Amino acid sequence: MSYFPVMIDLNQKQVLIIGGQKTALRKANQLKQFGADIHIISETICDSLRSYPYEIRSVKPTDIDTRYDLIIAATNQRKVNAWIAQKCKQERILVNVVDDPALCTFIFPAIVKQDDVIIGISSSGKSPLLTQWIKAQIQTVLPPSLGSINTAMGIYRKKLLRSIHDPSQRKIALQTKLAELFREAKND
Ligand SMILES: C[C@@]1(CC(=O)O)c2cc3[nH]c(cc4nc(cc5[nH]c(cc(n2)[C@H]1CCC(=O)O)[C@@](C)(CC(=O)O)[C@@H]5CCC(=O)O)C(CC(=O)O)=C4CCC(=O)O)c(CCC(=O)O)c3CC(=O)O
Ligand SMILES: NC(=O)C1=CN([C@@H]2O[C@H](COP(=O)(O)OP(=O)(O)OC[C@H]3O[C@@H](n4cnc5c(N)ncnc54)[C@H](O)[C@@H]3O)[C@@H](O)[C@H]2O)C=CC1
Numbered sequence: 001m002s003y004f005p006v007m008i009d010l011n012q013k014q015v016l017i018i019g020g021q022k023t024a025l026r027k028a029n030q031l032k033q034f035g036a037d038i039h040i041i042s043e044t045i046c047d048s049l050r051s052y053p054y055e056i057r058s059v060k061p062t063d064i065d066t067r068y069d070l071i072i073a074a075t076n077q078r079k080v081n082a083w084i085a086q087k088c089k090q091e092r093i094l095v096n097v098v099d100d101p102a103l104c105t106f107i108f109p110a111i112v113k114q115d116d117v118i119i120g121i122s123s124s125g126k127s128p129l130l131t132q133w134i135k136a137q138i139q140t141v142l143p144p145s146l147g148s149i150n151t152a153m154g155i156y157r158k159k160l161l162r163s164i165h166d167p168s169q170r171k172i173a174l175q176t177k178l179a180e181l182f183r184e185a186k187n188d
Helices: 020-030 049-051 078-091 128-141 146-163 168-188
Strands: 014-018 038-040 054-055 070-073 094-097 112-113 117-121
Touching: 014 020, 020 038, 020 112, 070 078, 070 117, 078 094, 112 128, 112 168, 117 128, 117 146, 146 168
Parallel strands: 014 038, 014 070, 038 054, 070 094
Antiparallel strands: 112 117
């Protein structure tokens, strides 16, 4: 089955990552860009993950606690990851299991980010390599100014929401502004 994409506000959400190597690091770095508070518990930890709060030890049952909004099982022990997933489901905590898509209640997309413009790409777990390929294709066609165009549109739209009350009039003004910003970006 395919997955429904949602945009979640992760600012200051509590995220526990169990595992301390390459995969844990990639997940941590993805989430950090969106303001999550990340905690690591792992028997061993790579240097790059030491910038997050961490504890070097085995995971234990009391770690799977509802003080966390999300938990990522990123150990290399299938049984440990499966146990984490089961505990999370009991506690209704969203869980990502790096070695078993069937145990995940959410999965990571590949992300293209230009300021607040976010594109999430997924193969519904079937092929992360295809997902990476799609991301590379998208990156070659997007203009680099999308982030600043979005910021400018956000400010303009906020103003118009107060000054133009007719939605169809407002839409025309927004379309004109967007075309103007793209023209300016092209000439830069
Ligand atoms: C289901 C999912 C769960 C999740 O992790 O959330 C999952 C699962 C698994 N990945 C595996 C392997 C690889 N994953 C990558 C890369 C990425 N994997 C990511 C997401 C996801 N991976 C979720 C579904 C995504 C979707 O729907 O497409 C990305 C997009 C996002 C991210 O990680 O941030 C990130 C690219 C980010 C970017 O480029 O921007 C590479 C490539 C590489 O390493 O360079 C490989 C090696 C090649 C290969 O195996 O295909 C394995 C086997 C592990 C083993 O061998 O034991 C499993 C387990 C399984 O499938 O059983
Ligand atoms: N979903 C994805 O995108 C990908 C998933 N993988 C999967 O991710 C798994 C982990 O990959 P790597 O980060 O390269 O692993 P790794 O083998 O380098 O590290 C595993 C980490 O888990 C820790 N750990 C093991 N048992 C633990 C326990 N009981 N409590 C706390 N920490 C424990 C270890 O100390 C170590 O830090 C792999 O087994 C692989 O199946 C691999 C590549 C991509």
